[in-house]
Amino acid sequence: MKKFLLGTTALIGAGMIxxxxxxxxxxxxxSSPTVSLGGFADFEAGWAGxxxxxxxxxxxxxxxxxxxxxxxxxxxxxxxxGIGYGAxxxxxxxxxxxxxxxxxxxxxxxxxxxxxxxxxxxFGSNTDAARTLKVDAATFARASGGIDGDWYxxxxxxxxxxxxxxxxxxxxxxxxxxxxxxxxxxxxxxYSPRISGxxxxxxxxxxxxxxxxxxxxxxxxxxNYQNVVNGGLNYTAQIDKVSVAAAATGEWAxxxxxxxxxxxxxxxxxxxxxxxxxxxxxxxxxxxHSLQAxxxxxxxxxxxxxxxxxxxxxxxxxxxxxxxxxxxxxxxNVSVGTDYKLAPGLTPFVEASFFELKEHDAAGTSKNNGSVxxxxxxxxx
Amino acid sequence: xxxxxxxxxxxxxxxxxxxxxxxxxxxxKNYPQDPTDVQQARxxxxxANGGMRLFGESDDERYAxxxxxxxxxxxxxxxxxxxxxxPIANADPVGGTILTDWxxxxxxxxxxxxxNVLILDKKLRSDALKVAIYKQTLDKGKNWRDSKxxxxxxxxxxxxxxxxxxxxxxxxxxxxx
Numbered sequence: 216m217k218k219f220l221l222g223t224t225a226l227i228g229a230g231m232i233x234x235x236x237x238x239x240x241x242x243x244x245x246s247s248p249t250v251s252l253g254g255f256a257d258f259e260a261g262w263a264g265x266x267x268x269x270x271x272x273x274x275x276x277x278x279x280x281x282x283x284x285x286x287x288x289x290x291x292x293x294x295x296x297g298i299g300y301g302a303x304x305x306x307x308x309x310x311x312x313x314x315x316x317x318x319x320x321x322x323x324x325x326x327x328x329x330x331x332x333x334x335x336x337x338f339g340s341n342t343d344a345a346r347t348l349k350v351d352a353a354t355f356a357r358a359s360g361g362i363d364g365d366w367y368x369x370x371x372x373x374x375x376x377x378x379x380x381x382x383x384x385x386x387x388x389x390x391x392x393x394x395x396x397x398x399x400x401x402x403x404x405x406y407s408p409r410i411s412g413x414x415x416x417x418x419x420x421x422x423x424x425x426x427x428x429x430x431x432x433x434x435x436x437x438x439n440y441q442n443v444v445n446g447g448l449n450y451t452a453q454i455d456k457v458s459v460a461a462a463a464t465g466e467w468a469x470x471x472x473x474x475x476x477x478x479x480x481x482x483x484x485x486x487x488x489x490x491x492x493x494x495x496x497x498x499x500x501x502x503x504h505s506l507q508a509x510x511x512x513x514x515x516x517x518x519x520x521x522x523x524x525x526x527x528x529x530x531x532x533x534x535x536x537x538x539x540x541x542x543x544x545x546x547x548n549v550s551v552g553t554d555y556k557l558a559p560g561l562t563p564f565v566e567a568s569f570f571e572l573k574e575h576d577a578a579g580t581s582k583n584n585g586s587v588x589x590x591x592x593x594x595x596x
Numbered sequence: 597x598x599x600x601x602x603x604x605x606x607x608x609x610x611x612x613x614x615x616x617x618x619x620x621x622x623x624x625k626n627y628p629q630d631p632t633d634v635q636q637a638r639x640x641x642x643x644a645n646g647g648m649r650l651f652g653e654s655d656d657e658r659y660a661x662x663x664x665x666x667x668x669x670x671x672x673x674x675x676x677x678x679x680x681x682x683p684i685a686n687a688d689p690v691g692g693t694i695l696t697d698w699x700x701x702x703x704x705x706x707x708x709x710x711x712n713v714l715i716l717d718k719k720l721r722s723d724a725l726k727v728a729i730y731k732q733t734l735d736k737g738k739n740w741r742d743s744k745x746x747x748x749x750x751x752x753x754x755x756x757x758x759x760x761x762x763x764x765x766x767x768x769x770x771x772x773x
Binding site for chain 2: 248249250251252253254255287289298324329330331333334335336341342344346347348349353354360363406408409414416449554556558559560561562593594595596
């Protein structure tokens, strides 16, 4: 009987593998496109405490509620010879204009794609390859996203005069400039298939000021970075019970007003490791003189991040830390968050972030520090 | 100026190469997304299958299309995949029956088996599948005699078919994003 079990199991296994291959080949060739509707509806209640000198304008109130919503339309099809194609439209569904991404139109992202076994091409307003391929502490941060989460909406991060710049998210310059046209500017991106754990990607953006339709064009001398190339290489592996991920990303470009603003030159290295529900990792990003005046003065900008997370069943907890310097302005943030998968797509969370922004300009040095506590829920559909 | 010209040319060349090479298993989920979208996806979705389908065929409908299958197509295909190492005596996709012929494994001479698979529903559910295994052994007079089969064997085979059917369904869902 044992011999039969072993023999049958082996033969069944071989039969399944052979049958599986046949099934895949005959399964989806030439299917008509499908159009799916999804999205999310998020709500957050937040309380922020910061230095009184910074509590101006919208920051004069400590406790505020926020909702953020999108409707996603996904088109997917496959040609008779197996070429995949489709489109992604992430439509704004907010009562007021988007506070996270630049959008004076109706969508956050809008792009089409084509893919085959040689890779995937994306065309349109979408995130660049350096951001999608990166690996850092924010990769596994929970709640609203930890050091890459929503805390900053409650904090004055532009200084007393509203003109200072800090690196407040673990990103290269293009992606870090949330709220501008740069992150989702019109671009073409190529991703390779993942081969032996490695996957590469590269994006080209003619003008980081151009986004969406022709009404979003900005011309040639507006101080945007032009002919931007960014991309990276990502590696993932499972070694016994340990999962490993690592990435190297970078971006380069010259400014339209190169005599005024220094060139875009930045790179990042990061790695994560996971075991038995625990994940640890971090990254280092070097900005050089990106986004700074082309005066030759000023410090190089950089950031680094580190963190850990633990997930068990529907519960998850993460602690993430970030430190950065943009020219002479320094920033640190530690964020602790926890979330609970109440139901598929329904994840309430609580998150506390403790930050310090130290700006140094001609007027001297001033500091804003404080904390943000968020409680909310993410609803995905 | 050179950079302005070169990249569109390279992109066009990449597009031609991509479309020239077909694939039977393109999968959008193999490609990276914005970390914010990844975080959203990690929390799951109230609606299965990547969102509410507005237009286009469902997974089951598409999979069964052109195959004239009146029972659950994933169970049908998974059953064929699982028992195809044995000779198939009869396979009826309308009635949902797969009957193998007697099969003697060369590694275990003197024993032979026959499997009947019954698919009872159009839905992919565990109680829509029934497997019966028959065993005969060769006696000293070289005659085949019916022998007792442990019920666990049939349950194990049902589990394998259900797992395979689930894999086929998931593979079909991934193709539709």
